[in-house]
Amino acid sequence: MSSNTPRLQVDGLTVTFGGLTALDDVSFTVGDAETVALIGPNGAGKTTVFNAVCSLVRPRAGTVRIDGRPAPTAPTGLPARGVSRTLQGLGLFAGMTVLENVLVPLVGPAISTAVPDAAPAVLERLGLSAEAGTPVDALPYPERKRVALARALVTGPRLLLLDEPAGGLGAEDIADLAGIVRGLSADGCSVLLVEHHVDFVMDVADRVVVLDFGRVVACGTPDEVRADPAVEAAYLGLEAAA
């Protein structure tokens, strides 16, 4: 991979569900250690982008490349390509401890990037060491959300997809999350995040891709996107939803 090969390259992605065009010729990149935010009103197609990148939906047209190579054809191939994601609904296993939840991705197919002490290191990084033995369902929502993030980080991803990481969090937890995302970027991890919380997006993103009705209506730095008159309608929709 040459140094200017994007970590993620989405080209001309078009996804349809029956007669509905959910994504229409969507193209963008995420570079090394870059944080890119996908924003747009409800139904704009953000989650469908994630699902296409993770091979959960088959595009009608377009390509997804990771480190210059076609994305795996099934989600099970993602960890070995250095990709992981969080889910909007967290997807934690109730009745299992924090540590057990975080260890889940390390069970099953061999993951060459995993290191034996990855789980304790990730728990420490996210301030969860003291909760390692606590059943996950005994924790308040912000901690559970951090457990879900820890689980995504335990495989040492080079591309992390975060689905609404700030959703349901208060100001203090959002500030902590911003620090975590910046730390990931400093360590060379690329981040693609879907988020409705506009202040958080403008704080952490290097670039912002704005989707509306399945099309990219703007792409640029947070300041460029904020100043783009074409974004205003979608932007106002976002503020109403935040």
Ligand SMILES: Nc1ncnc2c1ncn2[C@@H]1O[C@H](COP(=O)(O)OP(=O)(O)OP(=O)(O)O)[C@@H](O)[C@H]1O
């Ligand atoms: N599996 C599916 N079958 C049919 N339609 C779908 C499916 N998944 C998504 N859609 C439709 O595709 C469009 C884009 O949905 P998507 O969930 O990607 O939007 P979004 O921007 O993530 O919205 P939100 O902010 O509400 O999560 C919507 O009209 C949605 O109803």
